Amino acid sequence: MKRLRDKLIADLTHPRPLTDQVVRALMDRCELQSNQIAAFLRERAADLEEAELDTIFSPMYTPSWSDRARYVEERERLDLSPAVLTAIIEDLSQGGLCAAYLYEEEMVSMPLPEVIIDRWVRRLHLEVTLPERISQAIEATIPTDHQAEVKALSGHADWHRDGREEILLAFLTGFARSGRFVPEKFEYLTGLIHTYRPRDVHHFAQQIEALLQSYHEENSEHFFDSHLKEAYGPAGGINPVRDTYGADRKRQMALATQLQHDLSEYLTTAP
Numbered sequence: 001m002k003r004l005r006d007k008l009i010a011d012l013t014h015p016r017p018l019t020d021q022v023v024r025a026l027m028d029r030c031e032l033q034s035n036q037i038a039a040f041l042r043e044r045a046a047d048l049e050e051a052e053l054d055t056i057f058s059p060m061y062t063p064s065w066s067d068r069a070r071y072v073e074e075r076e077r078l079d080l081s082p083a084v085l086t087a088i089i090e091d092l093s094q095g096g097l098c099a100a101y102l103y104e105e106e107m108v109s110m111p112l113p114e115v116i117i118d119r120w121v122r123r124l125h126l127e128v129t130l131p132e133r134i135s136q137a138i139e140a141t142i143p144t145d146h147q148a149e150v151k152a153l154s155g156h157a158d159w160h161r162d163g164r165e166e167i168l169l170a171f172l173t174g175f176a177r178s179g180r181f182v183p184e185k186f187e188y189l190t191g192l193i194h195t196y197r198p199r200d201v202h203h204f205a206q207q208i209e210a211l212l213q214s215y216h217e218e219n220s221e222h223f224f225d226s227h228l229k230e231a232y233g234p235a236g237g238i239n240p241v242r243d244t245y246g247a248d249r250k251r252q253m254a255l256a257t258q259l260q261h262d263l264s265e266y267l268t269t270a271p
Helices: 002-013 020-029 034-043 050-060 065-070 072-077 082-093 114-122 132-141 144-154 164-178 183-196 201-219 226-232 244-269
Strands: 098-103 106-111
Touching: 002 072, 002 082, 002 098, 002 114, 020 034, 020 050, 034 098, 034 106, 050 114, 065 072, 065 144, 072 144, 082 114, 132 144, 132 164, 144 183, 164 183, 164 201, 164 244, 183 201, 183 244, 201 244
Parallel strands: none
Antiparallel strands: 098 106
């Protein structure tokens, strides 16, 4: 447990840049000028209402999937019930922890309030326990370097409702047969499960087909809006502005196509 505690403290207190999003929130919500932010963080920020603190600092203290993956070992090694996590949060909150933010080339220290510690610890989902058959499938099919990441994603609650564990096993089986596992594809797959909430493997295959059809229909018109079309110019232009929306949709379309192929192969070979 000490190793987990030390790891949490290191993550909560290591120096990090104060993001533009948090700076804007501080200026808007607390009516500050940019040259007042450093002093405000040191002297007054920790005294804000909990809801205000949580809203302002949530972008910096919501763990990413890679953050959660770094804690999979502790999640599997320890019995981290909600009651145990509450005790850990209370212990850390009484430890006088301070955050360190780099802002305008200055390192600024801010006392860490309990609400921020609570957000970080609870959103690591350390209490999640994967079904044994899922853990075994991951360890048998996913490259060792990516197993923690896949275990973190597989702990998403939406994977364990209705018949979705069978969908998860179908893809893990498919990856083992084809060797086409890609971390980005698995994260995208988890997002689709969260968004579309399929009933079973066949239902999900239909949903992916419908998704790809919508991508194709959207992509039939090269310009996504009049402003982008204007930027390209009447002849299409030689040096168009960067179409970040279009690039992201193309990436999603490519991932969805790969998932459709993976699932099609599984359904063809499944007993």
